[in-house]
Amino acid sequence: METTGVVVVGGGPAGMVAGLLLARAGVEVTVLEKHGDFLRDFRGDTVHASTLTLLDELGLGPSFSEVPHQLVDRMQVLLDSGPQTMADLSRLPGPHKHIAFVPQWDFLDLLADAGKREPTFTLRMNTEFTGLVRKNGKVTGVRYRTAGGETGELASDLVIAADGRSSPVREQAGLPVHEFGAPMDVWWFRVPRNPDEPSGGTGRFSRGQGLVLINRGDYFQCAYLIRKGTDRQLRAEGIEAFRQRMADLVPWLAERMETVESLDDVKLLDVKLDRLRRWHGDGVLCIGDAAHAMSPIGGVGINLAVQDAVAAATIVAAPLRRGELSPKVLAKVRRRRWFPTAATQAFQRRIQDSFLKPTLTGTSTIAQGKVPSVIRLIRRFPRLQVVPGYLVAIGLRPEHAPAFARRAPERIERS
Ligand SMILES: Cc1cc2nc3c(=O)[nH]c(=O)nc-3n(C[C@H](O)[C@H](O)[C@H](O)COP(=O)(O)OP(=O)(O)OC[C@H]3O[C@@H](n4cnc5c(N)ncnc54)[C@H](O)[C@@H]3O)c2cc1C
Known part of the structure; x- marks a missing residue:
């Protein structure tokens, strides 16, 4: 059986960030991605202000700035009564007062190129996770199948499930999901x-x-x-x-x-809004959409996935290196990320119930020409526009790169 330190299943934003950070900690990490490339149409293409700050901390700011992107610094709604700015990002704290729109494959390619520079980082494309390997109830690795039909087993100290909202890993790990529903x-x-x-x-x-x-x-x-x-x-x-x-x-x-x-x-x-009650089992940890599928409201799924990855790598890197990884350590990741996840989902559910559901069923007071109270409030106090701007672009409890992952700004060679 082949061995590695950590198997990350899924080369999306969560998996690639977790893989890069763990490799920078000197942990041997193998990312398995079932597709042959990162090309997807209509995936989330946002790189939020807090992720832009993270890229700076990782030394990837100069390389990111070379990727063609658009910067968005405000969001507005057009009601029958006229336009209204809802979120103003220009007054955000920190160097990035905007969200960058970048094709997700460019963002992931950049992370893959950065990963390739780390001797302990391996990315296996065209390699699909097919099952968990267990010993005495503990997850000790994964089974995989390549696009060419080869199968194998990869043993590891930890399996990170970053395989998105239909996560086969979380299903096999038997972690219970709470579905909130979406209209x-x-x-x-x-x-x-x-x-x-x-x-x-x-x-x-x-x-x-x-x-x-x-x-x-x-x-x-x-x-x-x-x-729906x-x-x-x-x-x-x-x-x-x-x-x-x-x-x-x-x-x-x-x-x-x-x-x-x-x-x-x-x-x-197909919009889903759900969250795992427990994000880990013995030897396995879920992050990103695998731990909590977000509604598209506010376009925050990528940011939360990236922040989970940073928190997870920060928490598990040292115990992994010392060979002291335990379920207790894994539980810390959920404890760290529960509040921003649950609060953001609560906010999304409130918008779903109070605004989108009535709008889509034609029972909204907007249909009678009335302006929703939250919009009236923002009209009266325009400085409040910074609040939704902060929640979307930075989010609650933004994570920062741990010292072991930081690098001086550099233009990395792109493949
Ligand atoms: C159409 C659409 C538009 C969206 N727009 C936005 C937006 O504007 N802003 C925003 O923030 N969010 C948006 N989202 C949500 C956002 O894309 C997700 O929240 C984010 O990508 C989650 O990242 P992740 O790494 O957790 O999972 P994912 O990005 O879903 O990545 C999971 C990866 O795992 C791989 N995988 C799955 N199964 C296996 C397997 N068995 N073996 C190996 N690999 C596997 C997948 O191929 C994929 O690459 C959108 C989502 C969709 C579907």
Whole structure:
């Protein structure tokens, strides 16, 4: 059997950050990613202010700045009563007063290139986790299968599940999940954008519909909110009905909806909001979406996944090196990350229940031309715009790189 110190299952934001940090601590780490590359359309493409600070601390700031990206420093909603800025990031503390929009594969490639410089870091693409190996009830490694059909076992002191919201590892570990439910799913699509059109993120809510437009330079990444479980029914209505709905909601988008050639260009996100009651078992630890799938509200899933990874690496690195890793140590990761996760999910559930659900069922007072109380409050006291800006861009309890992972700023060679 092959051996390594830590197996990280999943090369998403959580897995790649955890892998890089542990390797910088001198721990032998192997990241298994089932896909052959990081290319995915319509994945979260946000790199938040707190993650940008983390990249600086890791010495990766100069390399990140060379990756083409857009910076967003405010978010607004367009109601029938007019536009309203909801989140202002320009007054955030710290050097990064914005969120960067970067294709997720560029962000992950950068982390992979940084990892390759560490002698104890191995990334195995095209390698799928297929099962946990146990000895006397303790997880002692994983089984895997490569795209070429080879199978094998990899023994380790710890398995980190960073395999996303359908995590096969957490399922095999038998960790109970609490589902909170969500009233909506999301249709993702893109339309061309002209330079003079809204920058930042813009939400449009009216007559039982909601659409969020995210500036991606020459196009808008669009998130159309649909009632949970209505994907099939809406697809059956056809592309013309969809184009018409978008034209009713945002008339200036009408003509360019022709660029959405068919509903095959529209991807469904089945929204989930859940959280593990326990994030670890003996020899296994869940982080990121594997521990808590976030609603897309606020676009905070990547940030929380990255912050979990930093906390996990910081907590387990020294015990791993000393050979003293125990379930007690693993439990500390959940204790550290529970508050920011639970508080953010509570905030998302409040928005779901008080705003999105009534909007999507047509029972919102917005439909009668009324402005929601939270928007009235922000209109009256514009300085409050910094609060949602902080929650989205930095988040509660931002994590910082541990001393062992810090490096001087450097442009790393990109593959
Ligand atoms: C369409 C969409 C849009 C989103 N938009 C945003 C946004 O704008 N901002 C934001 O912050 N968040 C957004 N999110 C959420 C965000 O993408 C996630 O919260 C974040 O990626 C979680 O990171 P993670 O590393 O925990 O998991 P993931 O990013 O899901 O990564 C898990 C990785 O594990 C791999 N994997 C799974 N199973 C196996 C296996 N058996 N063996 C090996 N590898 C495996 C997967 O291929 C994947 O690479 C969006 C999500 C979706 C689906």
